[in-house]
Amino acid sequence: MSHSFATERGGGTAPCRGRDRRERVAWVPPGLLPAVAAALLTGACGNPGSGESGPSADARMWEVRFSHVLSTGSEFHLMAERFRDLTFERTDGRFRVVIYPSGQLGGERVAFEQIQVGAVHMAITGTPVLSGWVPETQVFDLPFLFETRDQGLAAMNGPAGDWWRDLLLERTGVRSLGFLDYGFRHVYNRRRPVETPGDLAGLKLRVLQNATYLAAYSALGVQATPMNYGEVYSALQQGVIDGGEANAIGFVSSRLHEVAKFYSFTSITYNPITLLVNEPFYRGLPAEIRETVDRSAAEALAYQSEVARRMEAEAIEEMREAGVEISRPDPAPFAAAVSRNVRDALANGLPDGEALIARLVAEAERAASEGR
Structure with missing residues (x-):
């Protein structure tokens, strides 16, 4: 693939029948994580598919596992909660995000591996971690590349970030929905x-x-x-x-x-910190649900940036x-x-x-x- 900062973006697992809840925070003993991952793959969400068979799109529900490594008091978690609430409201409760904070499902590397196989649907991950899969990512890690966080965020939200998102999707089958304002x-x-x-x-x-x-x-x-x-x-x-x-x-x-x-x-x-989603799962969603996910992610990311500036001063x-x-x-x-x-x-x-x-x-x- 060319190393130009071009713009081109691409998607799942089949939708899953959600249970009647909006969030579950569960501690998983580290020794049980492999078994949990295997169970998640074959559990409530069923088998991977195109998203076109089975119940009509209006009847389907999705329970989405969302992992991040910071505490419930972090701006990561506040962003995840905003995304959860927006998607729940806009889908009349059919798209239900379950947040696992504080690395309950493993660290960032483990979470990314789980996204790749579909055991986790979404996660927040720093791009430095992803250089193991996409070595070109290290260009963002150059010391003193940016002078201010505004400059860094603007670059990531421009052609450079679009180029990297395309590269990540092509190499790993994981989609980036945008960047958080970590600084x-x-x-x-x-x-x-x-x-x-x-x-x-x-x-x-x-x-x-x-x-x-x-x-x-x-x-x-x-x-x-x-x-x-x-x-x-x-x-x-x-x-x-x-x-x-x-x-x-x-x-x-x-x-x-x-x-x-x-x-x-x-x-x-x-x-740079990015919001990730499993591509087959994303592509398996009906078009109107994908649009809701995209719009809610963009709004949640903007909210995170606003909150992060205030939280840094605090x-x-x-x-x-x-x-x-x-x-x-x-x-x-x-x-x-x-x-x-x-x-x-x-x-x-x-x-x-x-x-x-x-x-x-x-x-x-x-x-x-x-x-x-």
């Missing part, structure tokens, strides 16, 4: 404030399991340690790691500010009240220490990598100029 991942830790690149040296930080993230933080002297998000709190408590990187809302909503008292707005990486205030020391270092020394080497390594590791990066940088500049 940047910033460094937090339990040992010291981070004001200069040298302050990162020797810190053992939980970093996303992504080649570009690992290379960037390693270049700054960090002991970059991939780890399931659900294990981070206890690892901090026990001193297994010194810290990690997350946006302010995730840092507070996951209660990491209770065990890590230093938070620095390093802005090393912008983190999270910063909550940090201060909890005694977290907040710093806002100059990004220039960090960028000088990491950007060139990581960019060269990424360009050499991707087909047409240099040209692809150049196009993305141009798209970032376009988004920045339009935002001025």
Whole structure:
């Protein structure tokens, strides 16, 4: 496929007969997840199909399993609830979203694998995780690619994001319905404030399991340690790691500010987060239900962006009240220490990598100029 930022988008499992409820939050013991996934595949939703046989579209109902890794107090969950409520109302209760927060069905990698096989219908996932399936995704992980979150979101909602969504669908059979407004991942830790690149040296930080993230933080002297998000709190408590990187809302909503008292707005990486749906399931929906899903997703994503800006300010205030020391270092020394080497390594590791990066940088500049 060409590496141009073109626009072209594509869809299931058969609809399932929903039970009389709007949401179920269930804890699943990790050891039972394989059995649960197998049961979900053969359970209430029936066998995959075109969506055209069986009861008429007006009579059918769907119970949709929706997974994400953050807590019920996060902007992820608020967005999922808004999507659930909109689709429920607009389909007269026939499209019923069941939300599984806090990684109950597994972390982001597991959730994506479950979407691919149809065990989960929808999920919220960060694009850095998806680079294992679509290596070109790593271009979005370049350190200091974007200067502001508005610039990053505008680029993802433009031709660059459309190109990536098409590529994801072609490679994996999973559709992206759009992007959340997560912003940047910033460094937090339990040992010291981070004001200069040298302050990162020797810190053992939980970093996303992504080649570009690992290379960037390693270049700054960090002991970059991939780890399931659900294990981070206890690892901090026990001193297994010194810290990690997350946006302010995730840092507070996951209660990491209770065990890590230093938070620095390093802005090393912008983190696109996407709303995903199993393509065969999506394509198996009647046209009017698909239209409702698309419209509700767009409105829920816009709502999430609005809520996220407010929640970030509230999270910063909550940090201060909890005694977290907040710093806002100059990004220039960090960028000088990491950007060139990581960019060269990424360009050499991707087909047409240099040209692809150049196009993305141009798209970032376009988004920045339009935002001025």
